[in-house]
Amino acid sequence: MTTQTQTMEHAHHRKVLRYSVGPRIVHWMMALSFLLLLFTGMVIFLPFLSHYASGGNSRLLHRIGAVIYMSIPVIYLFVDRKALKELLWDSFHYDRDDMKWLAHVYRYFMGHAAExxxxxxxxxxxxxxxxxxxxxxxxxVISGLILWFGKGYMGPINLxxxxxxxxxxxxxxxxxxVGHLYFTFVYKALSGMTSGYIEEEDALLEHPKWVEELPAEEPWVVEEA
Ligand code: HEM
Structure with missing residues (x-):
């Protein structure tokens, strides 16, 4: 590659919008409430952490985390109904390429997305x-609500x-x-959930069929190299 073509490529350095602000706020609310639930849950569950359960605060914090976590789908519905529908539809629909992808997942795990x-x-x-x-x-959520409200009448076996x-x-x-975090950092996906944008190069490597269907103008920004 000549220096001139290299310069031209870099002059057209583009980024594409992966997540708009609504889904990003919803995601970080979900992540933070999940981590709160995980840490307070471990304090309640694991005997060697029980000394952190001072004055019953971990049980209160666990319930606060639970209320936020349970409200996520409702908040998502109000913030961006289209993105929620897309998330649910895409998560449960797999095409032939998806099946082939899953059969070669070890390559992806090793960082070879291009193959x-x-x-x-x-x-x-x-x-x-x-x-x-x-x-x-x-x-x-269902089992948590049973544990929270079912104590008087559910019986010890059901509880x-x-x-x-x-x-x-x-x-x-x-x-x-753990897997979600591993792939986020191996494939430099974090900016999609912070600024909302990812590099065109990464989008083409990971989601070429998505890039093909994107409108020419709207989700793209051009940056000087
Ligand atoms: C705590 C650290 C976390 C980080 C750094 C992180 C990072 C990310 C990133 C970068 C994406 C976008 C990936 C893409 O390009 O499509 C994403 C999406 C997503 N993450 Fe996380 N995540 C975290 C925690 C969680 C947790 C705890 C959950 C679930 C309990 C979760 C569930 C999801 C879901 C469902 C999406 C898709 C979002 C949508 O389409 O609206 N994440 N995450």
Whole structure:
């Protein structure tokens, strides 16, 4: 490549809008309330952390986190109904390229996105992650409400079953979060959830089918190199 073509390429350095402000606020509310639930839940659950449970504050904070976490879908509905619908639709619909992508997921895990089948707005791994968040959050909420309000009349066996569902679902969501964080940093996706924009180069590498369908003007910004 000549120096001139290199300069021309850099002169047209573009970024594309991945998440507008509404979904970003909703995401960070979800992430923060989840982390609050995780840490206060660990203090309640793990005996060696029980000395942090001073004066019952962890139980109160756990309930505050739960109310925020449960309100997320309702807030999302008001803030950006279209983005919520898109998230739910995309998370539960998989095409042939997604199946091929999943069959080669180890390559993606090792950082070789260029060798993967082309993906749309979400790759198949993100779809599975988001679907898992929806399903296991539903388990967490239902079992949590039973544990919170069912104490007087549910009976010890039902409460025990609810506790098992609650704890196992939280474990699954925490494992999903570890994967979510790993791929966020390996594939430099964080800016999509902070400024909202990602580099054109990263978008083309990871979501070429999505980039193809984007309108020519609106979601793009051009920056000087
Ligand atoms: C705490 C640190 C976290 C970081 C750094 C982080 C980072 C990100 C990033 C960068 C994206 C956009 C990926 C893309 O380009 O599509 C994203 C999306 C998403 N994350 Fe997280 N995340 C975090 C926590 C969580 C937690 C705790 C959950 C669930 C309990 C979660 C669920 C989601 C979901 C559902 C989306 C899709 C959002 C939408 O379409 O509206 N994230 N995250």
């Amino acid at each position: 993967m089948p082309p993906q749309g707005r979400l790759n198949a791994g993100q779809k599975l992650h988001h679907a898992g968040v929806v399903i296991f959050s539903a388990f967490i 025990g079953i609810a506790a098992i569902f609650h704890d196992v679902s939280m474990l699954v969501l925490t494992v999903l979060l």
